[in-house]
Amino acid sequence: MLLYLENEDLGYQGDIVLHNISLSVSDGERVAFVGKSGAGKSTLLSVLQSRFPNDIALIPQDTGLVRALSLFHNVYMGRLHQNSTFYNLLNLVWPQKPEVEEIGALTTKLGLEGKLFERTGELSGGQQQRTAVCRAIYQGGSAVLGDEPVSAVDNRQAVQILEALNERFDTILLAMHDVDLALRFSDRIIGIQDGKIALDQPATDLQRHDLDFLYIE
């Protein structure tokens, strides 16, 4: 068991957003969290993140990029913990060849070719989001946790990103607003509504219209 919550009230800074949550996630599960914006997906994800061991790769909703640094350096940051501080600083002022090659290949695969040494602050919203995805993939590990990782890209790129994540990680926890993509790329759907878990079923048992009730105003 990777993660286990039982009857917990969750929130941050004293504000309880989610009530009476019971949830367990096992290794190798691919979970999609769906629901209206404001339902509590982000809160749940940030709590899950804090309960996870250190080595989970993150794709925060706000991307968490250092806008003043290049695409290359932002992606490299995924492995700061695996290299020595000396090597990290060397690579900061003088990008090292093996890293440039590996990161260059990865970013090209996700449609960011030719942008390797551009400041991420100057990239478009969709490119920034793909940068954050690249960083998570470069970091690797067994699990990834992403809050709306494909919200700013078109459908074709979204599929590309989700395929790349599936290829790299065993355990995947993603908040998604696109129900079709959620059904296609995950094993398990957790629907959040008004601060509660309103649905928790295997994706294969569900059709698109089974999730419609989550989005009713």
Next chain:
Amino acid sequence: MSSDVIVETQSKPRYSQAVRTSFWFVIVALVCLLFSDISITTQDPWTELKRMGWGIITPNFLDYRTILEALVQTIAFALVGVALGAGGGFILAQFFHIGIVRWACAFVRAIHEIFWALIFLQMLGLTPLTGLLAIGIPYAGICAKVYAETLEEADLRAEKAVPGGSGLLSTFFYARLPEVWAHIVHYTSYRFECGLRSSAVLGFIGMPTLGFHLESAFGEGNYSDAAALLIAFYILIVTLRFWMRGRLLWLYLLAAPLFLTGGSEIKLTNIVRFLTSDIVPAPLRIGDFSGFVDWIVSMFQTQVLPGVFATVILTQIALVMTAFLALVLFPLISEKFFGQFGRSIGHVFLVIVRSTPEFILAYIFLQLWGPSMLPAIVALSLHNGAIIGHLMGRYSNEILLRPDHGKGLNLYGYEIVPRIYGQFLAFLFYRWEVIMRETAILGILGIATLGFFVDSAIADIRLDRAMFLIFITAILNIGIDIISRKLRARLRINQTVEAV
């Protein structure tokens, strides 16, 4: 309570806290004016003014070697001094959460560069190191504070996405520093411009920078030479962004030390004597503790109190005059009031006035009018008024007005000033401490503020007294800084002001 009373209280005009605060500052300044000493003591100020005016329109660039030499020395001292200050400040900023570091920084930056120079002159003699430390030490205190605040305000979202266990240094250099690097560079280049002014002024106490040549030109009445030196200095400042480039900086920094040579030999015995004997209050040197009490009492009666009194009075008058001038000057460079042509004249005027260090302005006015508080007040308010006016003018350009807004004074009084008044007070209160620091130093020119007593004590080789007075000056500055911060917090105008 009858309804009449309610109507009456509602119909009475109520002034905002900012306006009431300003009102009290004006009242205090008026009271200070009663105790001030303002007069023109020179025999014939008009003739001298005419000669200066003639000098300005006939600048003499023939002696270009001297001018070039003065500029190169000024740049070299500023470069290395600010590099020391910025480097030291950056390291200190990492420890700024420690109380003693914070206090030490507040203390060293409360002491003016010239006071530092006077101290190091006693220890190291007339050597380049004296000038470098005089700039480097207070700048380290200022930079430490600003860098620490900047790093603290950095966007932390990137840091949260860094994988756990990445190490402090790696996280700092990848996720924290790049976020604020542009701001740090911007602030440091502003500090370098200040450093050029500080470096120029250090010439007045013997460093081979601009002030040295300026003082001798003025002393000999060669106003054309003086004008050429000043014009060269303005050109240096205005073209700063063209020649101060990131990549060239390394070249400059490598070259600068080559120009910082000469001076007398540094003697260890002088340093030791200064630290262990000279600065110890005279009675304590012979173990006379009751004499020490008398020493302190007499210091307070004859020097500290009169010095502090004059410094505070002059500061308060200059502060209000600065405010007044800033309010008058800012429209000169505001798109809301003047067209391209008018604004460019305004810019030239403001650049000249704010690029001339207060000390040099005061020195010039002193030549004209003789010693009284007048030259100091005019110099301080012109320089600081131009700085704040410049910032307000830029700020006013950002205001979006409705299409049917008024014109002229209606525009000024109803649309622009009310919108920027909070910012204006913030600038002014940040500048308060700077004005006081500068007021104290102007004593060296013969105005009876604290610097006057410091200078006399040094002339009499009573360094114990000089150090005591410098210490009092620092405490006074820290006091003003605290009052200013409280006021800004109360008026809720405490936003960080970058380049003040």
